[in-house]
Amino acid sequence: MNSNLNLTGDYQAGDLAPRMKRFGLILAVLGLGAGAAMGLTGDADTKTHFWFAYLVAFCFALSIGLGALFFTIVGHVVNTHWNISLRRIAELTMSSLPVVCLFGLGMLLPFFDHDVEIWQWDSMTGAESHAVEHAGEHGAEAQALSDQLDHAEHQHIVSKKAAYLNRNGFIFRLLAYFLIWAWMARFFLGKSAAQDTAGDSIDNVLSMKKVAAPMILVFALTASFASFDLIMSLDETWFSTIFGVYFFAGSFLAANCWLVIASKWLQAQGKMTDVINKEHYHDLGKWMFAFTFFWGYIAFSQFMLIWYANIPEETHFYMFRFNETWQGWSNALLFAGFLFPFVALLSRHVKRSTNVLRVMAFYVLAMHYLDLYWLIMPNFHRGEVIDNPFGLVEIALLVGFVGLFIFGVARNAGKQSLLPVNDPLLGKCLGHKNL
Amino acid sequence: MTTMTHSNNENGELYGVVAEFDDVTTLCNAAEKVRAAGYTKWDCHTPFPVHGLDDLMGIRFTKLPWVVLIMGMTGCGLAILMQWWMNAVDYPYDISGKPRWSLSANVPIIFEMTVLFSAFTAFFGMWIANGLPLWYNPLFRSKRFARVTDDKFFVAIEATDGLFESAKAHEFLSSLGATATEDVYHSNESTKLPANLRGKMVVLACLATVPLAMVYNSYGKTTTETRVHLAPDMDKQDRFRAQGQTDLFADGRMSRAQVEGTVAQGDLDDHSVNVVDAAFMARGEERFNIYCAACHGFDGKGDGTVHRRASELSEAGHAQWVPPSDLTNELYVDQDDAQLYSTITDGMRTMPGYAGQIKEEDRWAIIAYVRALQVAQPFGIVDTTGMTSEQRGEALFTSKTCVACHNFTSRLVGPPLNMMGQEVTLDDNATKVVIDEAYLRESIKDPMLKAQATFPKAMPPLPLTDQELTDLVNYIKSQN
Numbered sequence: 058m059n060s061n062l063n064l065t066g067d068y069q070a071g072d073l074a075p076r077m078k079r080f081g082l083i084l085a086v087l088g089l090g091a092g093a094a095m096g097l098t099g100d101a102d103t104k105t106h107f108w109f110a111y112l113v114a115f116c117f118a119l120s121i122g123l124g125a126l127f128f129t130i131v132g133h134v135v136n137t138h139w140n141i142s143l144r145r146i147a148e149l150t151m152s153s154l155p156v157v158c159l160f161g162l163g164m165l166l167p168f169f170d171h172d173v174e175i176w177q178w179d180s181m182t183g184a185e186s187h188a189v190e191h192a193g194e195h196g197a198e199a200q201a202l203s204d205q206l207d208h209a210e211h212q213h214i215v216s217k218k219a220a221y222l223n224r225n226g227f228i229f230r231l232l233a234y235f236l237i238w239a240w241m242a243r244f245f246l247g248k249s250a251a252q253d254t255a256g257d258s259i260d261n262v263l264s265m266k267k268v269a270a271p272m273i274l275v276f277a278l279t280a281s282f283a284s285f286d287l288i289m290s291l292d293e294t295w296f297s298t299i300f301g302v303y304f305f306a307g308s309f310l311a312a313n314c315w316l317v318i319a320s321k322w323l324q325a326q327g328k329m330t331d332v333i334n335k336e337h338y339h340d341l342g343k344w345m346f347a348f349t350f351f352w353g354y355i356a357f358s359q360f361m362l363i364w365y366a367n368i369p370e371e372t373h374f375y376m377f378r379f380n381e382t383w384q385g386w387s388n389a390l391l392f393a394g395f396l397f398p399f400v401a402l403l404s405r406h407v408k409r410s411t412n413v414l415r416v417m418a419f420y421v422l423a424m425h426y427l428d429l430y431w432l433i434m435p436n437f438h439r440g441e442v443i444d445n446p447f448g449l450v451e452i453a454l455l456v457g458f459v460g461l462f463i464f465g466v467a468r469n470a471g472k473q474s475l476l477p478v479n480d481p482l483l484g485k486c487l488g489h490k491n492l
Numbered sequence: 493m494t495t496m497t498h499s500n501n502e503n504g505e506l507y508g509v510v511a512e513f514d515d516v517t518t519l520c521n522a523a524e525k526v527r528a529a530g531y532t533k534w535d536c537h538t539p540f541p542v543h544g545l546d547d548l549m550g551i552r553f554t555k556l557p558w559v560v561l562i563m564g565m566t567g568c569g570l571a572i573l574m575q576w577w578m579n580a581v582d583y584p585y586d587i588s589g590k591p592r593w594s595l596s597a598n599v600p601i602i603f604e605m606t607v608l609f610s611a612f613t614a615f616f617g618m619w620i621a622n623g624l625p626l627w628y629n630p631l632f633r634s635k636r637f638a639r640v641t642d643d644k645f646f647v648a649i650e651a652t653d654g655l656f657e658s659a660k661a662h663e664f665l666s667s668l669g670a671t672a673t674e675d676v677y678h679s680n681e682s683t684k685l686p687a688n689l690r691g692k693m694v695v696l697a698c699l700a701t702v703p704l705a706m707v708y709n710s711y712g713k714t715t716t717e718t719r720v721h722l723a724p725d726m727d728k729q730d731r732f733r734a735q736g737q738t739d740l741f742a743d744g745r746m747s748r749a750q751v752e753g754t755v756a757q758g759d760l761d762d763h764s765v766n767v768v769d770a771a772f773m774a775r776g777e778e779r780f781n782i783y784c785a786a787c788h789g790f791d792g793k794g795d796g797t798v799h800r801r802a803s804e805l806s807e808a809g810h811a812q813w814v815p816p817s818d819l820t821n822e823l824y825v826d827q828d829d830a831q832l833y834s835t836i837t838d839g840m841r842t843m844p845g846y847a848g849q850i851k852e853e854d855r856w857a858i859i860a861y862v863r864a865l866q867v868a869q870p871f872g873i874v875d876t877t878g879m880t881s882e883q884r885g886e887a888l889f890t891s892k893t894c895v896a897c898h899n900f901t902s903r904l905v906g907p908p909l910n911m912m913g914q915e916v917t918l919d920d921n922a923t924k925v926v927i928d929e930a931y932l933r934e935s936i937k938d939p940m941l942k943a944q945a946t947f948p949k950a951m952p953p954l955p956l957t958d959q960e961l962t963d964l965v966n967y968i969k970s971q972n
Contacts, residue, residue, distance in 0.1 A: 361600070405557070492541070
């Protein structure tokens with residue numbers, strides 16, 4: 058179909074893929090191994106810290122895959138052409154989801170270790186109710202929250218949520234999200250790859266477009282509820298209906314950063330050099346800019362309503378993060394995570410200078426990690442003033458999950474072209490120009 | 493085939509030469525050559541945007557984004573300044589205990605103003621940068637040029653260009669592959685406005701100021717003229733009103749008494765039968781504290797936080813304030829439950845109706861709670877022994893709720909009471925009366941007999957003993 062296009066570049070990753078798989082595996086083994094060695098051998102506090110750090114690293118890798126999944130689906134829904142040459146990279150990125158999610162199931166292990174207090178709603182609603190048994194040990198952790206909420210009232214609120222926040226439901230939902238995402242990633246990559254060799258038929262493209270619109274809805278629901286379950290439920294009495302959007306905004310932002318980095322790296326390896334140009338980077342840069350702002354917009358929407366209403370069961374989320382331990386991170390998130398990239402990405406020249414854009418992509422990805430860390434880690438010690446726990450365990454686990462992620466991306470990379478060579482919109486994509 | 497035509501030579505000055513091209517490629521090559529030839533006043537016209545054409549023509553990237561950035565920052569700064577001035581300096585007001593000036597609360601406005609300034613600058617800046625609006629372009633006088641919205645591409649070189657020579661331009665453009673070239677002339681019509689049109693426009697402009705002048709003239713004034721009814725059928729509908737008169741019924745009233753033992757449609761909830769028990773009282777207390785206590789105070793004595801703050805503002809001259817009633821006052825002890833219910837439902841004086849916020853049953857619960865407040869805080873038991881007549885009068889002034897509508901400095905619901913010896917106009921707008929002790933006595937006993945003009949006829953007669961009346965009048969006199 059695209060025989061009239063002059064596609065002479067190198068679009069095969071058969072040589073790169075095994076190298077990347079090996080590299081990813083080594084990182085994963087080293088990172089997760091070192092993290093476990095440091096984090097799982099100590100006392101209850103060390104172990105709890107390990108699992109919080111594990112969750113941060115998992116959510117980081119997960120969010121990039123989810124963002125790439127959305128990048129792929131939304132392209133089909135709106136029939137866009139500019140992203141066709143980037144789409145296969147996004148499709149490979151989203152096929153990291155099964156690998157990352159498999160290790161994400163590790164977050165179920167704290168259920169079976171009574172020393173570890175991650176899913177505190179479980180100990181409050183669980184049949185065995187070992188919160189009572191351990192009340193003495195974990196009294197200090199609960200103290201800060203009890204300052205805000207009467208303990209009995211706290212218990213009462215959590216018991217009202219038990220219909221949703223219970224161990225079996227949590228495990229079932231997590232499995233459901235992971236399976237749905239894995240299926241979606243498999244379906245869209247499979248159809249897209251099949252189109253490469255489908256000649257003049259566009260049945261594969263049509264069936265992707267047909268499925269894409271309802272899948273947006275499925276994606277929105279699963280991603281939102283996954284963020285409720287994995288992150289929001291760490292603070293069992295707190296709730297924010299905008300939280301799913303917040304998580305999604307960060308995910309899509311991260312995926313666009315990753316696409317810039319991955320494309321630049323592939324081009325440095327001599328792949329895709331003639332099919333991804335300044336125009337495509339410019340558009341990725343626009344998404345980075347837009348979603349930096351959108352993320353800040355959503356973050357502020359959440360903050361302002363809670364700040365105005367000033368209701369204790371909502372404000373404690375921010376109270377925890379405005380104490381001595383976390384005030385610095387909160388400020389960093391506002392200035393370094395939002396205002397600086399917003400101003401830096403404002404200019405057209407930054408978005409079109411691909412090397413500068415790559416620096417910004419790494420930077421914004423780091424800020425995305427900061428954001429997730431800020432969401433998750435303050436639940437460890439619950440607003441108590443402590444030394445900031447960030448350290449080697451976090452770095453080791455981040456390296457581990459990045460390794461898993463790279464392995465997951467490279468897993469399918471060699472099996473088909475890096476470019477959807479037979480996509481009917483490819484020609485339009487290659488001639489794409491920004492005004 | 494290249495043709496050379498001269499359209500209407502009797503037209504005005506030469507505008508320039510326009511050349512027609514068949515396709516984008518030829519046009520782009522031509523644009524590159526025209527630029528290379530050193531022309532500066534020329535342009536390309538195409539039926540659709542051609543990517544890269546501006547580069548070939550040597551058009552520099554617009555500076556507009558920088559202007560937009562600066563104006564966006566201006567909007568951002570102005571929004572901060574504006575809110576700081578309004579909220580912290582000019583009109584500081586306490587809203588749910590938030591800081592008077594707080595960036596958190598200001599962000600939405602800052603955001604909106606930044607976007608507004610940026611968007612206006614981008615939109616109008618684009619117009620200005622392109623010299624829009626352009627009412628007239630001589631190119632449209634060329635018949636051939638009409639196809640620019642269809643399938644042809646054009647290059648136009650203007651005669652004002654330093655290098656321009658008509659014959660050379662024709663030759664040059666033809667050599668670039670133009671299918672036709674053509675001289676285009678300005679219209680020879682005068683560019684001046686017709687004299688009579690100018691006169692009419694001046695007259696129209698003057699007339700347009702008349703409505704503004706009328707608005708300005710009547711701004712902030714009152715009038716005795718009756719209003720003009722543009723749609724009398726709508727303003728004066730033929731219908732029964734609650735207080736209207738009619739010949740239809742023997743008693744001459746429009747409103748009819750309710751049939752004994754019935755409830756009007758939709759009013760059933762107003763007549764709910766409630767068991768006054770602990771839960772009902774607790775509900776009443778809760779609703780009272782939510783809805784009523786802000787003004788009437790938690791003890792019902794009319795000393796809520798809103799009242800206190802508003803009194804401060806009122807004393808500082810910022811606002812007028814009608815104080816909320818003391819619900820433990822005997823006036824309200826004596827009031828029917830039904831009347832209290834009506835007040836909660838529909839409001840009273842400056843108090844708004846709460847029908848939309850408080851459910852019927854809750855209104856009854858509030859009344860039960862108010863009754864409890866009244867029993868708990870018996871009113872008017874003031875030990876008057878040893879008091880002067882003026883002091884007894886002052887106690888009466890409060891206990892008989894005169895204070896709700898009157899003070900000694902300014903107009904509230906009723907007239908101020910510091911006007912002894914002054915002449916006032918009664919509500920027939922004719923009779924003048926000097927306020928003296930006799931007038932006060934008379935008006936307290938029967939307020940509507942000699943009511944003052946411009947005030948609502950709202951004061952009920954007060955049942956007072958002669959001694960009480962004397963005390964009250966003495967107190968009022970002492971305040972003058």
